[in-house]
Amino acid sequence: MREGLLDKTNTVYRSKANEEFMEKQGFVSKVHRKKPHLKPMPLHIQRSNAGKSVIRSRVEHVFADQKSQTGLFIRAVGITRAAVRIGIANIVYNMRCFLFLEQISITA
Secondary structure: OHHHHOOOOOOOOOOHHHHHHHHHHOOOOOOOOOOOOOOOOOHHHHHHHHHHHHHHHHHHHHHHHHHHHHOOOOOOOOHHHHHHHHHHHHHHHHHHHHHHHHHHHHHO
8 A cells, every 4th residue: 555655756846747747647736836937926826826836734733833832853773663752743743633622612
């Protein structure tokens, strides 16, 4: 199953080959489009990127919070130890969110 996920030719940037591959597999691309060099970004691309950023920022804020609050930096021997450290960071993040939401509901 992992072989299908790992592709050395895959990049984080939008490319014609990646777009064609995703379309053939039935996926919809959620990769941001780059601004044209020395030109203003077209409004429809700007709106498309903004919609994608809403989802992306929700995910990236979790990682940023974990890194800043727990000092999450994984340097461990073995995947099991790394997985445990990440799991503990996730538990701490979820507990902090729960306490925050509980505090809001008490004061409201």
